[in-house]
Amino acid sequence: MTFAPASIPSRTQYVQEAIKHGILTGQLSPGQPLVEADLAAQFGVSKTPVREALKTLAGTGLVVMSQYKGVTVRTVDAAMAREIYDVRLLLEPEALRRSVVRKESLAAAQDALVRAEGAEDRAGRSLANRDFHRALYLPCGNPLLTRMLDEVRDQAALVSTVAWAASPSWEQEAREHQEILWTALAGDADGAAGLLHTHISDFVRRAFPDHEEAGA
Structure with missing residues (x-):
């Protein structure tokens, strides 16, 4: 799955929507690690918009941020x-x-x-x-x-x-x-x-x- 980077003002939103789409369509599985460096390379952006996007997604309950495990897609039980x-x-x-x-x-x-x-x-x-x-x-x-x-x-x-x-x-x-x-x-x-x-x-x-x- 490849993406073209968005304009600078909307990079965080662009990354956020792309990750959310991957989660809600099953391309990103529950429990799957979301590594900032890997996502930044995939989307062609720096780590900053990726980090901000993940924080927003954590607020909506789609991802979980842990001091020990990093960021993962939320597991459903x-x-x-x-x-x-x-x-x-x-x-x-x-x-x-x-x-x-x-x-x-x-x-x-x-x-x-x-x-x-x-x-x-x-x-x-x-x-x-x-x-x-x-x-x-x-x-x-x-x-x-x-x-x-x-x-x-x-x-x-x-x-x-x-x-x-x-x-x-x-x-x-x-x-x-x-x-x-x-x-x-x-x-x-x-x-x-x-x-x-x-x-x-x-x-x-x-x-x-x-x-x-x-x-x-």
């Missing part, structure tokens, strides 16, 4: 998945309900479904899946709610990437996505929110069957 998906369960269905009540356009969600159906690999499906969910909550009318969901979006995508590698379930999820969207387009706000809640909770149960429900 059942506890981490439950923590992230608990937040989604609390916030995302309500955001969708509000989007439907406000009668906002969900055309971007339909576009994401089309892209997911036509994707040639897991990476393309993962990115389209991520866009689909954001398209549902983005029009909710509450910028703070949107930002809170955006904060866990990358980590949720990482969970999905790891889960799909172990047990592909995108065909079932695609059917569930279509049902959620149809219900939302029909104006049934509570019905769409309920389907989304079930969709999110069922994914964790399928992906991590040995993990007990929170609070159980």
